[in-house]
Amino acid sequence: MSEALQLLWTDYTLRNVAAGTAVLGAVSGALGCFAVLRRRSLLGDAVSHAALPGIVLAWLLTGSKAAPVLVAGAGITGWLGAAAVSALARRERIREDTALALVLSVFFGAGLMLLTVVQGRPDASQAGLDTFLFGQAAALVERDVLTMGAVGGVAVLVLALFWKEFKLLSFDADAAAVAGYPVKLLDHLLTLLLVVAVVVGLQAVGVVLMSSLLIAPAAAARQWTNRLGRMVVLAAVIGAMSGALGAAVSGLAPGIPTGPAVVLAATAAFVVSLLFSPSRGLVSRRLRAAARDRRLRSEGDAS
Amino acid sequence: MTPQTEIQLIAVAAAAACALSGTFLVLRRMAMIADAVSHAVLPGIVIAFLLGGGLGSPLLAFGAALSGVATVALVEALQRTKLVKEDTAIGLVFPALFAFGVVLVSRYADHVHLDVDAVLLGELAFAPFERMIIAGRDVGPRALWIAGGALVLNVAAVSVFFKELKLVTFDPALAAALGFSPLLLHYGLMTLVSATAVASFDAVGLVLVVALMVGPAAAAWLLTDRLAVLLPLAAGLGATSAVAGYWLARWFDASIAGAMAVCVGLVFLLVFSFAPRRGLLARRRMLATQRREFAMTLLAVHLAQHEGTVDEADESRLASLHLHLHWDEDRLRRTVRDGLNRGWLRREDDRLLLEDAGRSAARTVFARAWPQGTGTTPHRI
Amino acid sequence: MNDDVVKNRHTETSTVHPATDAAVSVHDLTVAYREQPVLWDVDLDIPSGVLAAIVGPNGAGKTTLLKSLLDLVPSVSGRIRFHGEPFRARRRDVAYVPQRGSVDWDFPTTVADVVTMGTYRRLGWLRRPGHTEHEAAMTALRRVGMADLATRQISELSGGQQQRVFLARALVQDASVYIMDEPFQGVDATTERTIIELLKELRGEGRTVLVVHHDLQTVPDYFDWVALLNVRLVAAGPVREVFTQENLRLAYGGRVGFAGTKEPTSGPDKDPTSSYMGRIRP
Numbered sequence: 001m002s003e004a005l006q007l008l009w010t011d012y013t014l015r016n017v018a019a020g021t022a023v024l025g026a027v028s029g030a031l032g033c034f035a036v037l038r039r040r041s042l043l044g045d046a047v048s049h050a051a052l053p054g055i056v057l058a059w060l061l062t063g064s065k066a067a068p069v070l071v072a073g074a075g076i077t078g079w080l081g082a083a084a085v086s087a088l089a090r091r092e093r094i095r096e097d098t099a100l101a102l103v104l105s106v107f108f109g110a111g112l113m114l115l116t117v118v119q120g121r122p123d124a125s126q127a128g129l130d131t132f133l134f135g136q137a138a139a140l141v142e143r144d145v146l147t148m149g150a151v152g153g154v155a156v157l158v159l160a161l162f163w164k165e166f167k168l169l170s171f172d173a174d175a176a177a178v179a180g181y182p183v184k185l186l187d188h189l190l191t192l193l194l195v196v197a198v199v200v201g202l203q204a205v206g207v208v209l210m211s212s213l214l215i216a217p218a219a220a221a222r223q224w225t226n227r228l229g230r231m232v233v234l235a236a237v238i239g240a241m242s243g244a245l246g247a248a249v250s251g252l253a254p255g256i257p258t259g260p261a262v263v264l265a266a267t268a269a270f271v272v273s274l275l276f277s278p279s280r281g282l283v284s285r286r287l288r289a290a291a292r293d294r295r296l297r298s299e300g301d302a303s
Numbered sequence: 304m305t306p307q308t309e310i311q312l313i314a315v316a317a318a319a320a321c322a323l324s325g326t327f328l329v330l331r332r333m334a335m336i337a338d339a340v341s342h343a344v345l346p347g348i349v350i351a352f353l354l355g356g357g358l359g360s361p362l363l364a365f366g367a368a369l370s371g372v373a374t375v376a377l378v379e380a381l382q383r384t385k386l387v388k389e390d391t392a393i394g395l396v397f398p399a400l401f402a403f404g405v406v407l408v409s410r411y412a413d414h415v416h417l418d419v420d421a422v423l424l425g426e427l428a429f430a431p432f433e434r435m436i437i438a439g440r441d442v443g444p445r446a447l448w449i450a451g452g453a454l455v456l457n458v459a460a461v462s463v464f465f466k467e468l469k470l471v472t473f474d475p476a477l478a479a480a481l482g483f484s485p486l487l488l489h490y491g492l493m494t495l496v497s498a499t500a501v502a503s504f505d506a507v508g509l510v511l512v513v514a515l516m517v518g519p520a521a522a523a524w525l526l527t528d529r530l531a532v533l534l535p536l537a538a539g540l541g542a543t544s545a546v547a548g549y550w551l552a553r554w555f556d557a558s559i560a561g562a563m564a565v566c567v568g569l570v571f572l573l574v575f576s577f578a579p580r581r582g583l584l585a586r587r588r589m590l591a592t593q594r595r596e597f598a599m600t601l602l603a604v605h606l607a608q609h610e611g612t613v614d615e616a617d618e619s620r621l622a623s624l625h626l627h628l629h630w631d632e633d634r635l636r637r638t639v640r641d642g643l644n645r646g647w648l649r650r651e652d653d654r655l656l657l658e659d660a661g662r663s664a665a666r667t668v669f670a671r672a673w674p675q676g677t678g679t680t681p682h683r684i
Numbered sequence: 685m686n687d688d689v690v691k692n693r694h695t696e697t698s699t700v701h702p703a704t705d706a707a708v709s710v711h712d713l714t715v716a717y718r719e720q721p722v723l724w725d726v727d728l729d730i731p732s733g734v735l736a737a738i739v740g741p742n743g744a745g746k747t748t749l750l751k752s753l754l755d756l757v758p759s760v761s762g763r764i765r766f767h768g769e770p771f772r773a774r775r776r777d778v779a780y781v782p783q784r785g786s787v788d789w790d791f792p793t794t795v796a797d798v799v800t801m802g803t804y805r806r807l808g809w810l811r812r813p814g815h816t817e818h819e820a821a822m823t824a825l826r827r828v829g830m831a832d833l834a835t836r837q838i839s840e841l842s843g844g845q846q847q848r849v850f851l852a853r854a855l856v857q858d859a860s861v862y863i864m865d866e867p868f869q870g871v872d873a874t875t876e877r878t879i880i881e882l883l884k885e886l887r888g889e890g891r892t893v894l895v896v897h898h899d900l901q902t903v904p905d906y907f908d909w910v911a912l913l914n915v916r917l918v919a920a921g922p923v924r925e926v927f928t929q930e931n932l933r934l935a936y937g938g939r940v941g942f943a944g945t946k947e948p949t950s951g952p953d954k955d956p957t958s959s960y961m962g963r964i965r966p
Contacts, residue, residue, distance in 0.1 A: 036388075036391050037788075037791060037792070039388055039390050039391075040390070041388075041390040041391045041393070041394040042335055042338075042390050042393060042394050044394075045338070045394065049510075088575075091575075091583075092581060092586075093524055093525060093581060094521060094525075095332050095334075097332050097333065097334040097335045098329050098332075098334045098517055098521045100334070100335055100338075101334035101335055101337060101338050101513050101516075101517040102334075102514070102517050102518055102521060102568070102571060104338065104513070105338075105510065105511055105513040105514035105517065105518070105564055105567070106514055106518065106564050106565065106567060106568030106571075108510055108511070108564065109511055109514055109560065109561045109562070109563065109564020109565050109567070109568070110561065110564070110565050110568070111561070112424060112511075112558050112560065112561030112564070113551075113552070113555070113557045113558055113561030113562050113564075113565055114557075114561075115558075115561075116556075116557040116558040116561060117555050117556065117557045133420070133423065134405065161810060162809075162810075163812075164801075164804055164807075164812065164813070165804075165809070167793070167801075168801050168804055170791070171787055171788070171791045171793065171798070171801070172782070172786070172787045172801070174751075174754075174756055174780070174782055174786060175780065175782065175801065175853075177754075177755070177756055178754050178755075178756065178775070178778070178780045179775065179804060179805040180772075180775045180805060208342070208398070208401060208423075208510070209398050209401065209402055211394055211398060212394065212395070212398030212399065212402070214394075215391055215394040215395055215398075216395055216398075216399075218391075219387050219391050219395060222386075222387075222792060223386060225792065226792050226793070226794065226837035226839075227792055227793065227794065227797075228791075228792045228793055231792050253410075255409045255410055256406050256409050256410065257405060257406075257409055259402070259405075260401075260402035260403070260405040260406050260409075261402075261406070263398050263399060263402040264399065264402050264403065264406065267395065267398075267399040267402075270395060274381075274384070274386060280386055282384060282386075597716060597721075597760070598760075601714050601721075601724075601725065601760065601761060604724055604725050605712060605725050605761075608725050608727075608916075626763075627711065627712050627763075628712050628761040628762065629711075629712065629759075629761050629762050629763045630761055668721070668724065
């Protein structure tokens with residue numbers, strides 16, 4: 001562990017990777033809270049899968065593999081995917097789960113098809129798909145980290161600016177509408193922030209695992225606090241720590257890809273929180289119940 | 304058989320198998336469980352590989368099915384703590400298991416000759432090269448046997464337990480009361496889903512198993528109300544998408560799995576738009592007719608409500624009616640025309656009066672609103 | 685006496701309470717869900733300064749009526765006015781208390797915070813609630829007897845306490861019209877007393893309170909004005925005049941044998957049924 005920490009400071013590449021994953025962990029942790037609280041945890045999964053065709057198209061149309069170009073493409077189809085989910089889920093006989101599953105698999109399939117067409121080879125594994133599937137944290141350079149920080153920072157800033165509106169919308173959308181807020185617009189804005197969080201993370205952790213970084217830190221943070229503000233800050237911290245830790249582990253043990261390592265770190269944080277948080281944790285709940293039983297029994301004995 | 308035919312047969316069998324078990328997932332609002340299970344079988348596959356089972360070995364199928372069921376059990380256990388909601392629980396469990404699977408593959412890469420991309424995305428194009436040899440005879444591609452086996456398993460399970468699955472899907476409480484354990488059936492179904500996912504990944508890859516499980520079933524559900532029709536219809540739509548996908552992939556020289564998912568999407572979109580009763584266009588047409596019909600009835604009710612009251616004259620004046628109803632004048636003009644044509648209304652100077660037909664239409668509405676005898680003595684009609 | 689004492693809603697509009705005086709005025713409102721009518725041509729004028737109940741069987745469209753008053757559901761036809769103006773222009777004068785079950789009480793927030801949400805509208809965009817808003821929230825909490833629970837997480841509250849929090853959130857808005865969806869649903873006796881005292885206080889301050897109510901027994905004690913609804917408006921007016929067995933039978937389709945008040949005396953030549961029918965039915 002200490003060795004890993006030392007490496008984080010001394011190794012230039014690793015420091016970039018860790019900084020990058022920490023930034024994305026913080027951004028997705030903070031923005032993921034609203035997805036989790038609004039029961040839209042899985043929307044992130046649909047968005048990240050839907051980003052694939054956008055990445056390929058952006059590359060196809062511009063011929064550039066530069067991060068901003070690909071991120072823009074990812075953002076556009078990711079947003080389309082989210083819009084498709086909400087358009088489908090409103091219809092009779094199509095429920096939200098069906099809409100999510102359909103959008104994520106069909107968009108992803110389209111991305112896969114495009115990618116193989118562009119590469120001119122039908123076997124996806126040769127087409128450099130790994131990069132998109134699991135991300136390429138190891139290839140992060142300082143510029144990427146700065147870009148991620150800037151884009152994510154803007155998203156977090158927007159979140160802070162409309163904090164009370166987003167809070168009201170998430171807790172009681174009807175009350176927000178009665179108060180005269182443009183509820184649909186706010187809803188779109190919040191979805192847009194989710195899309196931003198996803199595309200910021202794609203490069204580092206990839207399509208398949210991105211959704212976890214939106215969910216796990218938020219779910220972990222929720223166990224420690226009953227205040228929205230603290231939950232968001234804590235989720236950002238947990239996300240950042242998971243990112244850095246995952247990067248360090250994968251740096252120390254070559255062969256373990258960064259994306260899965262980060263996801264496992266965030267999941268571990270959730271499991272610890274689930275078990276040991278003082279107020280809600282399963283262990284403390286069990287202990288309190290045992291203490292109550294003992295007290296009742298001793299009172300029973302006394303009488 | 305040519306390799307081409309073989310590939311299409313494999314795709315058709317896998318698609319039909321997925322559609323059958325997927326139908327129940329869609330009906331039970333568990334479509335995202337398909338996504339979760341299909342990702343989470345990865346560690347099972349890897350561990351089975353490590354223990355020496357190859358593709359197609361029973362050990363692998365067993366390991367994968369086990370991890371699929373474990374996923375569902377974990378999700379439900381998390382939900383039961385009441386500390387996280389269902390969608391969050393799903394989103395926590397499957398990426399973690401999947402990440403674990405990827406780490407296993409990377410760690411033991413020397414021992415596992417398993418191509419993660421192939422598992423994820425399928426390699427249907429190469430399927431005909433792996434032959435099944437029984438007693439020295441080539442009996443066809445191995446993948447065809449696996450996918451065919453999955454199809455047989457699904458057909459058998461769905462037809463043997465048709466009644467039970469139907470009951471537990473539409474009325475779990477009644478199912479329990481009649482002595483069918485919903486829990487047992489639930490986990491039986493989850494085992495079936497996991498086994499099908501494993502059997503199909505060869506053909507389409509894990510990520511796109513979801514498309515085959517959810518798309519055809521969702522499309523078929525827009526076409527029929529009967530489960531006995533829904534199941535074969537979903538299987539048929541799945542098979543059609545599979546074949547269409549194969550040819551699309553050939554045309555563009557693209558990934559077959561990707562093209563199949565695209566075709567699933569296209570088939571769904573076609574059904575979604577043009578289904579006879581529940582399609583987008585049909586609904587829009589029906590809604591327009593209903594809206595006209597409704598507006599006419601509304602006008603009749605409005606006039607009936609105010610017939611004989613003090614403000615009747617005011618409430619039935621043609622020039623100001625749209626203000627009362629808060630309609631635009633255009634809508635009022637159209638509705639009045641409809642009503643005059645239908646013989647519900649007549650004009651008297653600047654006032655609009657009800658004919659008997661219109662009055663009885665309004666009365667029907669009240670009778671519907673109050674079924675229990677209160678629509679009987681309409682004082683003024 | 686029927687026709688002149690028991691006020692028909694139309695005669696009422698034109699003679700006793702001109703529409704501009706009404707706190708809430710609904711004219712020819714029809715609401716449909718998937719083209720199935722939920723509310724049919726409802727005319728309703730709720731005078732200023734009354735404590736009004738909306739009663740009717742399940743599926744009568746009570747909640748829909750409230751939601752269409754507040755622009756939360758679209759209407760097919762009709763016009764709604766608060767003190768003579770559309771809702772959009774009168775937002776600040778209208779406070780809404782939704783059904784308790786309409787929100788997730790596991791949301792990470794505190795009692796005081798939820799009540800402070802009532803001040804957001806006044807604050808507008810970008811500004812954060814400050815000292816004034818927190819003071820207002822505390823005052824409202826004291827009025828509902830919940831000041832000592834201000835820092836509680838909302839999931840730790842009982843049903844009655846949750847209801848009081850929602851009530852406090854509405855009080856903070858200092859509105860002239862209060863619209864409440866089943867505030868007595870599933871609350872304890874203490875809370876019910878607290879709430880009704882509070883509603884009467886609000887009326888005493890000249891505000892109008894409109895409540896969707898389930899318990900027919902308490903209507904005469906709690907309210908001075910009532911609207912009976914079953915897709916259409918069956919009757920509306922002062923409780924002692926409108927809350928009759930006959931009207932209840934009309935609203936509930938003969939399923940209710942209870943009426944809290946005596947029937948109005950019948951006129952000499954008509955039986956009461958037909959006169960009510962005449963007013964309410966076409």
